[in-house]
Amino acid sequence: xxxxxxxxxxxxxxxxxxxxxxxxxxxxxxxxxxxxxxxxxxxxxxxxxxxxxxxxxxxxxxxxxxxxxxxxxxxxxxxxxxxxxxxxxxxxxxxxxxxxxxxxxxxxxxxxxxxxxxxxxxxxxxxxxxxxxxxxxxxxxxxxxxxxxxxxxxxxxxxxxxxxxxxxxxxxxxxxxxxxxxxxxxxxxxxxxxxxxxxxxxxxxxxxxxxxxxxxxxxxxxxxxxxxxxxxxxxxxxxxxxxxxx
Numbered sequence: 001x002x003x004x005x006x007x008x009x010x011x012x013x014x015x016x017x018x019x020x021x022x023x024x025x026x027x028x029x030x031x032x033x034x035x036x037x038x039x040x041x042x043x044x045x046x047x048x049x050x051x052x053x054x055x056x057x058x059x060x061x062x063x064x065x066x067x068x069x070x071x072x073x074x075x076x077x078x079x080x081x082x083x084x085x086x087x088x089x090x091x092x093x094x095x096x097x098x099x100x101x102x103x104x105x106x107x108x109x110x111x112x113x114x115x116x117x118x119x120x121x122x123x124x125x126x127x128x129x130x131x132x133x134x135x136x137x138x139x140x141x142x143x144x145x146x147x148x149x150x151x152x153x154x155x156x157x158x159x160x161x162x163x164x165x166x167x168x169x170x171x172x173x174x175x176x177x178x179x180x181x182x183x184x185x186x187x188x189x190x191x192x193x194x195x196x197x198x199x200x201x202x203x204x205x206x207x208x209x210x211x212x213x214x215x216x217x218x219x220x221x222x223x224x225x226x227x228x229x230x231x232x233x234x235x236x237x238x239x240x241x242x243x244x245x246x
Contacts, residue, residue: 003242004032005030005031006032006033006034006162006216006238006239006241007025007032007236007237008216008235008236008237008238009235010201010212010214010235011035011036011202011234012212012232012234013041013042014041014042014043015234016043017040022064024236025065025069026065026068028238029238030238031072031132032134033074034164034197035075036076036166036199036200036214037076037164038076038166038201040061040078047116048115048116052090055078055079059080062097063100063102065097066100067100072097072098072134073095074096074162074199075096075102075164076094077094077108077141077164078093079091079120089120089121090119091123092117092120092140093105093106094106094108094138094140103129106125106127106138107121107123107124108141108142109122109123109146110141110146111141112142113141113142113168114205114206114208116206126156127143128158135159136159136160137153137161139161139162141166144161144163150192154194160241161195161196161197162199163196163197163199164199165200166201167213168208171209172211172231173228173231182215182222185217186221186222188217189217189219190220194219196218197239198213198217199214200212202233212233219244224237
């Protein structure tokens with residue numbers, strides 16, 4: 001059995017980033033830190049161009065955090081210009097950050113949740129990484145809902161999937177909806193014998209409300225979740241993930 005310490009930072013969007021947040025995250029003692037999608041969105045960012053303009057700031061902020069935090073950072077989702085191909089394209093990407101450096105980018109394969117995402121190019125990367133002696137996978141946004149992706153990763157021997165995610169919807173999640181969501185995550189984890197860490201944000205994305213439904217799903221059930229009344233709260237939680245057979 002392998003035991004991993006994973007920190008989940010559920011952040012209300014529109015509140016921005018500051019030195020207090022950086023110090024709080026830098027002090028964590030965990031193997032992984034997962035940030036939510038578009039974690040750097042604040043009340044001054046009104047449209048996708050402004051979000052794109054802030055992408056370098058988001059990258060610099062994560063790298064500065066990584067100088068002090070000694071685990072691997074799964075850096076949410078960032079709207080960015082990717083110039084690594086023959087021509088530059090827009091991507092919705094998750095930076096994989098360690099020791100102050102962006103080691104790689106996972107580009108969203110299903111960028112469909114917002115109008116600005118539909119303007120971006122889909123990724124095709126495998127999303128499997130080995131860092132600090134741990135083998136893991138990253139999926140972001142709607143990619144987590146593609147069961148064929150989960151099956152592919154499981155067939156490749158992946159045991160833990162770290163997923164920045166956006167959970168859309170108005171109002172507070174009803175107990176029935178929460179139960180259905182959790183059961184669906186557990187069913188996937190059980191079927192493929194994987195552990196899923198989902199990190200969400202609260203607030204809204206350009207007026208579209210989102211819910212903080214962060215959780216950890218294992219083959220035996222939900223080991224941790226945010227309750228419905230905490231969906232708009234800032235939550236920083238470190239979870240011990242006991243991976244059987246690893």
